Amino acid sequence: VSGTPENGCTARLRAWIRQEIPDKIEWIGVKQFLYPVALIAAITCVSIYSTNEALAQMDVATLNFSKSITPILTAIVSYLVLRKAEPLLAYPLFIIMMVGVSFALRKPDAASSTTDVITTIGLAIVFTSALTRAIANVLSEHLIKRKDSGSFNPLVLSFYSNPVEVAVLAPLVILRELPEWDARYQVAQNGYSLTTLVVMIIIDTIAVFGLRGVTLFTIRETSSLSITVFAQLKFAASMLIESLFFGYDIDILRICGALLVIGSTLAYGYLKTQPSTNSASVHSVKAS
Amino acid sequence: LEEQSTKRNAALQHDSVMIASLAWLTTWVALNTGLSFFNRVLFQQVGFNFPSLLTLIHGLTSFFYYLILIYVRRFCYVLRQIWSHEFVDPIPLSVSGKLSYMPIPSTPMTSPRSHM
Numbered sequence: 001v002s003g004t005p006e007n008g009c010t011a012r013l014r015a016w017i018r019q020e021i022p023d024k025i026e027w028i029g030v031k032q033f034l035y036p037v038a039l040i041a042a043i044t045c046v047s048i049y050s051t052n053e054a055l056a057q058m059d060v061a062t063l064n065f066s067k068s069i070t071p072i073l074t075a076i077v078s079y080l081v082l083r084k085a086e087p088l089l090a091y092p093l094f095i096i097m098m099v100g101v102s103f104a105l106r107k108p109d110a111a112s113s114t115t116d117v118i119t120t121i122g123l124a125i126v127f128t129s130a131l132t133r134a135i136a137n138v139l140s141e142h143l144i145k146r147k148d149s150g151s152f153n154p155l156v157l158s159f160y161s162n163p164v165e166v167a168v169l170a171p172l173v174i175l176r177e178l179p180e181w182d183a184r185y186q187v188a189q190n191g192y193s194l195t196t197l198v199v200m201i202i203i204d205t206i207a208v209f210g211l212r213g214v215t216l217f218t219i220r221e222t223s224s225l226s227i228t229v230f231a232q233l234k235f236a237a238s239m240l241i242e243s244l245f246f247g248y249d250i251d252i253l254r255i256c257g258a259l260l261v262i263g264s265t266l267a268y269g270y271l272k273t274q275p276s277t278n279s280a281s282v283h284s285v286k287a288s
Numbered sequence: 289l290e291e292q293s294t295k296r297n298a299a300l301q302h303d304s305v306m307i308a309s310l311a312w313l314t315t316w317v318a319l320n321t322g323l324s325f326f327n328r329v330l331f332q333q334v335g336f337n338f339p340s341l342l343t344l345i346h347g348l349t350s351f352f353y354y355l356i357l358i359y360v361r362r363f364c365y366v367l368r369q370i371w372s373h374e375f376v377d378p379i380p381l382s383v384s385g386k387l388s389y390m391p392i393p394s395t396p397m398t399s400p401r402s403h404m
Contacts, residue, residue, distance in 0.1 A: 045343075052339040159354040165347035169340055177338045190335040200330055204342070205349035207326065211319045212350060218312040230313045237321045273306060 036143055037157060041164035043136040049172060050129035057122030061105040064235060066126040067133075068101040074134040074228045081138050086225065087271055097232050097264040103257025104235050137224035144220045154216030229268050236261040 054063050071094045075086045143152050218227055236258035243250040330336050 048343050049340060055339075155354065155357075159351065162347045162351040162354070166344060166351075169344045169347065173338075173340050173344050177341050181338065181341070190333065192334050197334060197336060200326075200334060201336070201342070201345060204323070204326060204330060205346055206353070207319065207323050208346045209350045209353045211316075211323055214312070214316050214319055218316045221312045222309045226309075226313065227316065230317055231320065233317050234321045234324060237317065238324065241321070241325065269310075 034160075036139065037152075037160045038164045040136050040139050040143065040157075041161035042168050043132050043139070044161065045165050045168040047129050047132035047136060049169070050125050050132065054122060054125040054129060057119055057125060063126060064105055065098070065102045066123065067130050068098045068232055068235075069127075070130040070134055071097065071225065071228045071232070073131050074137060074225045077131075077134045077138045078141075078223070078225055082142060084223070084225075089271060090268060093264045093268050093271070094229075097229070097261055097268075100257045100260025100262075100264060101232055101235050103253050104239050104261055106254055106257065134224075134228065137219065137228060140216060141219050141224040144216060154220055155213055158212045158216055226269075226272065229265055232261050233265050 051063070051067075054066075058066075072091065075090065075094070078084045079086070140157065143157060144154055146152075215227065239250070239254055239258050327342075330342075331339070336342070
């Protein structure tokens with residue numbers, strides 16, 4: 001059986017690849033898998049793009065406050081799609097959370113800066129962003145937690161979403177941002193080199209890759225609603241970091257806001273650990 | 289006793305699920321907050337004010353990072369097999385140092401000394 005191959009190293013490498021890496025990527029060839037992934041990725045793109053557009057209409061604090069409606073929208077979409085009912089007490093907690101976010105994000109000179117005008121279009125864009133984010137999260141949860149054979153591994157879902165995101169965003173970037181593209185000039189204006197920019201973008205992409213994976217794994221381990229609720233903690237954490245490391249002013253109202261956000265999030269977490277009767281009743285109603 | 293044991297196991301399982309969920313959520317919040325600050329620096333201080341382009345770059349790079357992850361994972365798997373002497377080399381080196389083909393056994397070699 002023994003023999004000498006015509007080219008040792010190449011044959012050895014080829015055999016190793018063939019034998020040990022047989023299934024490089026299991027490409028999705030079935031439409032029933034491709035459609036939901038493409039839909040989720042497209043909805044996520046709409047959410048990202050509308051958030052970016054909303055930033056042109058209002059300041060960051062107003063945008064984040066408006067987006068704190070996302071848990072309520074996620075609860076509604078989750079009920080409609082997954083038939084998962086939240087305890088009634090959760091809704092007042094979401095309202096308290098919104099109030100807390102508005103206090104925590106309040107600018108120290110809010111009394112003097114009354115020039116920010118919230119337009120109807122701006123609010124509509126933010127609402128679109130929040131709603132699409134809620135739909136994307138709930139659909140991801142549906143796809144990841146499916147009981148039948150069509151469930152997705154979170155990393156696989158993230159992987160297949162990327163080409164769709166690129167395909168959706170490419171025309172927008174070409175039409176909206178590429179005409180203004182002059183990174184070398186813009187970066188030099190701020191005293192940074194192009195190398196610094198590239199290194200920062202590479203770090204950013206690695207962090208985003210990690211975040212995307214962690215997001216989907218967290219949705220699998222918890223739920224789409226839990227992740228949107230805990231996302232509000234980010235504002236409280238941001239406020240603390242700003243005051244500790246960046247020397248931003250901090251007043252009593254912002255501290256109260258942060259405490260409200262933390263308190264309502266923890267209360268929601270406690271509520272979720274209790275045995276639920278609502279979800280059981282929904283399933284029983286559905287079954288009947 | 290069996291009932292007590294079942295209850296205790298259920299409580300332990302519930303606790304472990306809670307701890308795992310909390311760990312995932314904490315990691316997610318920390319990563320998300322850190323990334324928000326990093327993006328703020330990138331947009332406001334560095335002056336890279338192209339959010340959609342950045343998202344496009346994220347999509348492209350995440351695709352390639354995932355590919356790298358697949359192959360690194362597979363490579364680690366092969367290395368682990370070699371380390372535990374369970375890897376069956378399709379073209380092992382002969383005693384004389386020349387490459388030679390050998391039939392691949394149907395069952396993996398479990399004894400580490402069989403390669404010696």
